[in-house]
Amino acid sequence: MNRFLFLIAALLSLSIQPALADQPSSGGDAPLVIAGQGSFFVGGHDLHSSHLAQDPENSISGVEGTVAVDQVYVHYQRPVDAGTRPAFVLIHGCCLTGKTWETTPDGRMGWDEYLLRRGYPVYVLDQAGRGRSALDISAVNAVKNGEAAPETLTGARWPGREATWTAFRFGPRYGEVYSGLQYPIEALPEFWKQMVPDWTVRDGNPSPTVAALPELTAKVGGSVLVSHSQSGIFPFEAMAAGAKNVVAIVAIEGTCPSQTENMSVYGKTRILLVWGDHVPEHPRWGPRLADCRKWMATARRAGVDASLLLLPDVGIMGNDHMLMQDRNNLQIADRILAWLEEK
Amino acid sequence: MNRFLFLIAALLSLSIQPALADQPSSGGDAPLVIAGQGSFFVGGHDLHSSHLAQDPENSISGVEGTVAVDQVYVHYQRPVDAGTRPAFVLIHGCCLTGKTWETTPDGRMGWDEYLLRRGYPVYVLDQAGRGRSALDISAVNAVKNGEAAPETLTGARWPGREATWTAFRFGPRYGEVYSGLQYPIEALPEFWKQMVPDWTVRDGNPSPTVAALPELTAKVGGSVLVSHSQSGIFPFEAMAAGAKNVVAIVAIEGTCPSQTENMSVYGKTRILLVWGDHVPEHPRWGPRLADCRKWMATARRAGVDASLLLLPDVGIMGNDHMLMQDRNNLQIADRILAWLEEK
Secondary structure (H helix, E strand, O other), X not given: OOHHHHHHHHHHHHHHHHHHHHXXXXXXXXXXXXXXXXXXXXXXXXXXXXXXXXXXXXXXXXOOEEEEEEEEEEEEEEEOOOOOOOEEEEEOOOOOOHXXXXXXXXXXXXXXXXXXXXXXOEEEEEOOOOEOOOOOOHHHXXXXXXOOOHHHOOOOEOOOHHHHHHHOOOOOOOOOOXXXXXXXXXXXXXXXXXXXXXXXXXXXXXXXXXXXXXXXXXXXXXXXXXXXXXXXXXXXXXXXXXXXXXXXXXEEOOOOOOOOOOHHHHOOOEEEEEEOOOOOOOOOOHHHHHHHHHHHHHHHHOOOOEEEEEHHHHOOOOOOOOHHHOXXXXXXXXXXXXXXXXX | OOHHHHHHHHHHHHHHHHHHHHOOOOOOOOOEEEEEEEEEEEEEEEEEEOOOOOOOXXXXXXXXXXXXXXXXXXXXXXXXXXXXXXXXXXXXXXXXOHHHHOOOOOOOXXXXXXXXXXXXXXXXXXXXXXXXXXOOOHHHHHHXXXXXXXXXXXOOEOOOHHHHHHHOOOOOOOOXXXXXXXXXXXXXXXXXXXXXXXXXXXXXXXXXXXXXXXXXXXXXXXXXXXXXXXXXOHXXXXXXOOOOOEEEEEEEOOOOOOOOOOHHHHOOOEEEEEEOOOOOOOOOHHHHHHHHHHHHHHHHHOOOOEEEEEHHHHOOOOOOOOHHHOOOHHHHHHHHHXXXXXX
16 A cells, blocks of 8 residues: 555544544444554463373374463454554453453444544453463363363353343342343343353462463553453552553452552552442442452552542443443443543 | 545545555555454354352352353454455364464464455354353363263363474474475464364264354355364355355365265355365375365266365465465465456
8 A cells, every 4th residue: 555545544544533532422333444453372381281182092182292371362453543542451351251342242332442443552352261362171181081080170160141140230130130221131142152161260379361461561562451350350460460561450340459469569550440330239249349449548548549430429320240331331431531531 | 434534435445455456465554444343143052051160159150050052253344345245254173263364473464354455354253162152161060079970071182282283284293394384483382372172072963163154144145164174064064054145165174075965055156175285195184185186076077166276286385284374375365365256
């Protein structure tokens, strides 16, 4: 493409930006102009295993060999006009994958595309051991072949929809919907297909995903780490593990750090804790929100720029645990962007 | 975006097309103009399980409930000027995911973006039970909890790099490279991270991915089904299962159908079998190529428009099993497009 065409493309992209900023529409019917897209892995290490297959005769695999484990799949897109805007790194939660941030179950635009259209580079990852990031299944083959005891297996958790309904706050009981719920409840059959088994076992140790984040932020540069639920703690742990370039942390409905951590690691990193509706009275999430309030108070006393965005407090009602997929998901993204851009 | 800007976008995109056709460059430095992108699932069904977790006390999952299984994750991108061009549906092979078609391990453009830049809609899927498509792990939890015998486990195959080296024809022995090999061998550490366990057990039955393909082609419209290796047979099976709108099948280094199948299902669907270098003499792939030649002869006698593209026959040397990632991957894509566009 010659320089003239490039100028048209750049002009076109610049023209989209102000239009988007001025209207509530997502601009989703306008062509998307992308400077670059692609995927790669961060983290990971070699593992030698004698249990790579159950069938020793399998001609392609054999049972013994070297594989890579604990790597993290990352897909990215960069707008043509990112300027000095930081990149959003979107980290999904339990029993989900990077799909979380893409097209909503009822077919609306996800945060991945919306943030890109707002001029931000976007990096979407699959946690280590899930989605396109390989899981070590040696133990399963070893037990299958009688070379290890069943107790050595790591089990997975894979919430059924009955338990998920209340845990994700679609309603007070399975099949009952909260009045004013923002989730596109008619599209739940599509949402259930997003859910995958989660083999995460922490045993007090950080996830391999956390270990890979410093490599990612070193590569990406200025980053906004967005976590959700089970990954809520990851950005905090990644900074404790030495992650640089973290402009902001946006932790959506996740566990907050302990009160005794070293607050000096945050420096100028700004932190936003985002929670939806029906939280304080919820047996699972209420205590977590209370802990987050306590942590925030401690952090602020230590000079950390930490804020809470409890959506009902600002008049945004009806949001559940999957607020990035709710009907007002772009309104919530706008709130986060307004917070990010206010400094 | 107003109509004027849309016209510029359309013009811009039209301008990229001829430029790409005239030069070997991928156009990868030019902005990418996309009419739409997103993701969804096809296929799948409900499963009620009593083994969704190993820990009955797990407050989010519980051990019993209903989950969705056998669905297929699909990510798509559409160019602004697709016109009447069919969509490419890219189906990865064994022990890999949709990542296969994205950025190559050494950072070059994958077929997903190249085909899009050439004006084709592109759909990339993760096979059922792999990547972002959930795997049923009930049996693992059942064995872990002592409620089922180890023999009930389905083992996975996960080829180590030592076995993969020769199976994927990087060289005659692990660590030895074929002279003139097109694979970016220096980037193998990144490639190994793409490999994931493959729980595929067919037992003579079609994969759930095959069952989902008719739904996908009904949704997409005119489609070119591209399969690779373990998925080689899927497009053929999908047509036997009633898939409509299949303009062409491009089967890359996969098993061909049996000689006795019903050839009438193909109608006007054109079929291209693509194979790389060092195949006839390879103990794994040589017999498969020979079978494909036999099938092609039978198919042609039945009036099917079936062709073989054995790359060394047209002077393209050094390609291995991962030819969509080879240094000359765009040249091979061009060959396939030339075949597709010749009618």
